[in-house]
Amino acid sequence: MPDQTDIHIIYHSSDAPMSKWQEWLNRLDPRIRLVGLDDPAAQTAEVMITWSPPYGAIAALPHLKGVLSLAQGVDHLLDDPSLPRDITVGRLIDPFMSQSMAEWVMLAILKQHRDEAAYAEAATRKDWVCFEPRIPADYTVSVMGIGAIGGHVAEKVANLGFNVLGWSRTEKTISGVTSLTGTDGFAHCLRQADYVVSVLPLTDDTRDIYDAAAFQNMKSGAYFINCGRGLQVVEDDLIAALDQGHLSGACLDVFRTEPLPAEHPLWVHDKVTVWPHVSAQTSPITAAKQVIASIMAIRDGKPPVNPVDISRGY
Ligand code: NDP
Numbered sequence: 309m310p311d312q313t314d315i316h317i318i319y320h321s322s323d324a325p326m327s328k329w330q331e332w333l334n335r336l337d338p339r340i341r342l343v344g345l346d347d348p349a350a351q352t353a354e355v356m357i358t359w360s361p362p363y364g365a366i367a368a369l370p371h372l373k374g375v376l377s378l379a380q381g382v383d384h385l386l387d388d389p390s391l392p393r394d395i396t397v398g399r400l401i402d403p404f405m406s407q408s409m410a411e412w413v414m415l416a417i418l419k420q421h422r423d424e425a426a427y428a429e430a431a432t433r434k435d436w437v438c439f440e441p442r443i444p445a446d447y448t449v450s451v452m453g454i455g456a457i458g459g460h461v462a463e464k465v466a467n468l469g470f471n472v473l474g475w476s477r478t479e480k481t482i483s484g485v486t487s488l489t490g491t492d493g494f495a496h497c498l499r500q501a502d503y504v505v506s507v508l509p510l511t512d513d514t515r516d517i518y519d520a521a522a523f524q525n526m527k528s529g530a531y532f533i534n535c536g537r538g539l540q541v542v543e544d545d546l547i548a549a550l551d552q553g554h555l556s557g558a559c560l561d562v563f564r565t566e567p568l569p570a571e572h573p574l575w576v577h578d579k580v581t582v583w584p585h586v587s588a589q590t591s592p593i594t595a596a597k598q599v600i601a602s603i604m605a606i607r608d609g610k611p612p613v614n615p616v617d618i619s620r621g622y
Contacts, residue, residue, distance in 0.1 A: 314341040316349040317603060318356035320365065321378055323590070329357070329378075329599075332592035336600050355606050357599060359590075360384040366391055374398065374606035376599060378590050380405060380457060382616050383510035383537060391618075398602045398612025404594040406460035409507065409535060412587035413461050414468065416533045416559040417449065417503050444469035450501035452494075453536060454480050454487070457588065458507035465505075473497050498525045503533060509622035510537035518542065523549035529556045535587040538563035543574065550579045561587040 317333075319326045319342035326342050333340045342357075343349045345365055354373045356366065366375055367390040374396030377385055382399050385391060419425070423439050430437045447470050451462040454474035459482050466472040466484030473486045475497045480487040488496055494517075498504060504526060508514045518534070519542040526532070532555055534541055543564055549555045557579040563572075566585055574580050592599075602612035616622070 313339050315339045315603070315607070316341055316343050316347075316353045318343055318345060318347075318350045318353045318369065318372075319358070320345050320356065320361045321359040323359045323378070324592070329592050329596075332596040333600060336596055340600070340603070355603050357603070358385070361388075363388045364390050366395065373609070374602075374612060376400075376602050376606070376612060377616070378595070378599075380588070381509055381537065382622060386616075386618060386621060393618060395618075396606055396612065397616040397618055398606070399614050399616050400590060400595050400598065401456045401614045402590070402595050402598070403460075404591055405588040406457045409457045409588040410461045410464040412535060412561070412583075413505050413507075413533060414464060416581070417465065417470070417505075417531075418468075419559075420503070420531050420557070421447065445471060447471065447502040448473060448500045449503040449505060450475065450497035451485070452497060452504065452506040453508035454482060454485065455507075455509075458505075459485075461505065461507060470503075473500060495525055498522060498530075499527060501527060501530055503531050505533045506536045506540060508536040508540060510539055511621035513621075514540050516540065516542050518546065520545040520548065523555060526555065528554055531556050532558040533560075534558070535561040538566065547573060547577065550577065555579070557581070559583070561585055 317340055319329060330342045350369060352371050354371055356372060357376045357378055359378045366372060375385060377399040380400050382397060385397060421442055449465050449470045450473045451458050452475045454462050454476045462472050462474045462485045463482055472484060473488055474480060474482060475488050475493050477489060479489055517540050523545055546558060559581040561583040562585055568575060568582060575582055598613045605612050
């Protein structure tokens with residue numbers, strides 16, 4: 309039974325069941341009651357927490373003051389052409405997610421750096437083969453996008469001893485990372501890198517940013533790692549660069565269409581490792597506290613914990 313002290317919050321996510329968020333939010337604030345878009349209480353609710361709501365859903369909610377992305381990215385909200393441009397939008401910034409992404413990127417790099425596949429294959433033949441060791445400082449990793457997540461990733465990779473370049477819109481100071489900006493910085497990062505790691509948000513400027521020209525600009529033998537967004541990669545151009553032998557391989561967590569369709573050539577490409585968009589998953593356990601704080605701020609007409617500049621696109 310709804311109580312008059314209940315705070316109705318609209319919940320819509322294709323990612324996690326409502327009950328999971330309900331449980332973790334109620335541990336901190338028992339007044340929160342999550343309701344679906346079709347619940348009558350949605351018509352009076354002031355805040356929505358969401359991952360990938362249907363286009364038009366936000367504009368149709370008469371009392372909505374703000375929307376909170378249950379992710380660090382907000383392209384799933386800003387892509388909606390009917391999104392009211394004056395609505396408050398917030399997102400998560402969760403150190404757990406930065407840590408998860410750093411683990412995933414280091415795993416992808418270190419599997420290549422330590423010849424993991426070749427040793428595993430040799431072991432199937434009981435072959436005690438030894439390859440030449442590689443020195444991390446001889447290898448360059450370019451991290452494209454060094455914000456909340458990418459900045460942490462770049463720092464962790466630098467701590468492994470790799471030479472690290474970072475690309476962003478504005479200049480950064482991150483220990484062990486050379487900061488580059490602009491189109492020249494983009495080209496320099498691609499040209500220098502043995503590993504190109506992309507953690508960029510999807511915006512008008514970054515859509516299709518990895519096309520044939522970008523892949524050709526990468527060093528011969530470079531390895532491409534994408535955990536930003538799939539729509540940043542022209543997948544046919546990536547496959548061509550791999551098939552030509554220009555790139556040595558790719559590790560991909562995000563795709564133009566998700567889930568990746570069963571017939572998609574990336575599933576079976578022998579130089580590609582496919583992950584199902586799990587490199588840095590949202591956890592209500594670590595994020596609930598800031599979600600509650602943002603909900604309360606938005607209801608009070610204040611900015612959420614991590615506000616999003618809609619005009620900037622991320
Ligand atoms: P931030 O907004 O904190 O950082 C974004 C970075 O990209 C900033 O350094 C920003 O530059 C840079 N950037 C944006 N646009 C440009 C541009 N046109 N040219 C150069 N640099 C640019 O985002 P997060 O680090 O929190 O997240 C990044 C993205 O990672 C998310 O938007 C999402 O797409 C993806 N992600 C993927 C996950 C997964 O599981 N695969 C999980 C979580 C996030 P500046 O600092 O100067 O503004």
